[in-house]
Amino acid sequence: MDKLRPLSQINLLDELPEEELKKIDEVTLTAPIKKGTIILSPAQQMRSLFFLKKGQVRLFKVSSTGKEFTVDLLSEGNVFGETSSFSLTESDIYAETMVDSFVCTLTKERFEEFLRQNPDISLKFITILTTKLKEMYQITESIAYKEVKYRILLLFMQLSNRFGVRSGEWQTVGVKITQHDIASMIGSSRETVSLFLGELEKAQVITRKPLKINTVLAKELYEVEEG
DNA sequence: ACATTAATATACT
DNA sequence: AGTATATTAATGT
Known part of the structure; x- marks a missing residue:
């Protein structure tokens, strides 16, 4: 298990007032x-930060044998990338758009300046980073001690909290995700994920459309949250 | 309680 | 049609 996990989960969109968004657009x-x-990509190291304005991005690494390892998924309002002073992702990481997207490029200077001028957003930034850190702790613990079924639900809870919306008893996962993505994020195999997704669906804990996880039963997620 | 391999099926472009 | 993704079964640790 890598010690360095990405700190890439940053959703500033909710905190950004309209004028600030326009400011970003201008600069x-x-x-x-x-x-x-x-x-x-590792080959093409951009010394800048990216602000995902619309769409979805997958962060992944490639093993020596050429297998892709999904590390995190990003949605609207996330920041990723790195500069010389700090990095929001690992340095040898790939970022790929999963859907047609809109991406802003920010220099390190611009971003730091932006944070300096917006203390509230800086605080939000910290909140998001600590939340992500907590999520990583939860995942590592679950990989050590919990069964795969439980790990899947934990991951869904986290994704759902970040990206999903609640509607009645159900809560959407809110991101496009493949079984391969799930497997690499919880330290399992695609086949096992497939097996347990089938079980979860049969137990009416999740619903899904073909090739796409749809919703998770909210009360199950809260049970996961309790531990 | 899983992973791995392989064979088959389904969906996406 | 060709590729990506998912399911299912068999076998091993």
């Missing part, structure tokens, strides 16, 4: 990026 380049585009 940065917002580029539309096609689905499946690699915007960050």
Whole structure:
């Protein structure tokens, strides 16, 4: 298990007032990026930060045998990338758009300046980072002690809290995710994930459309949260 | 209680 | 049609 896990979960969108968003728009380049585009790779180290304005991005590493290892998923309002002073991801990481997206590029200076001028957002930033840290603790603990079924539910709870919306008894996961993604994020195998997703669906704990997890039963998520 | 391998099926582009 | 993704079964630790 890597000691260095990414601290990439940053959703500043909820905190950003309209004017600030416009300010960002003025000082940065917002580029539309096609689905499946690699915007960050070990070979092409951009010394800048990226602000995901719209869409979804997958962070992954590639093993020596060429297998992809999904590390995290990002959605609207997330910041990732690195500069010389701090990095929000590991340095040898790939970032790929999973859907057509809009991405802002921010220099380190601009970002630091932005934080300096917006103390509230800096605080929000810290909150998000500590939340992510707590999530990583939970995942590592579950990998050490919990069964795969439980790990899947924990991951869904985290994704759901970050990206999903509650509607009645059900809560959406809120991101596109493959079984391979799930497996690498909880330290399991695709086949085992497939098996347990089937069980969870049969037990009516999750619902899903073909190739897509839809919703998770909220009360199950709270039970996971209790431990 | 899983992983791994392989064979098969289904969905996406 | 070709590729990616998911399911199922068999076997091993």
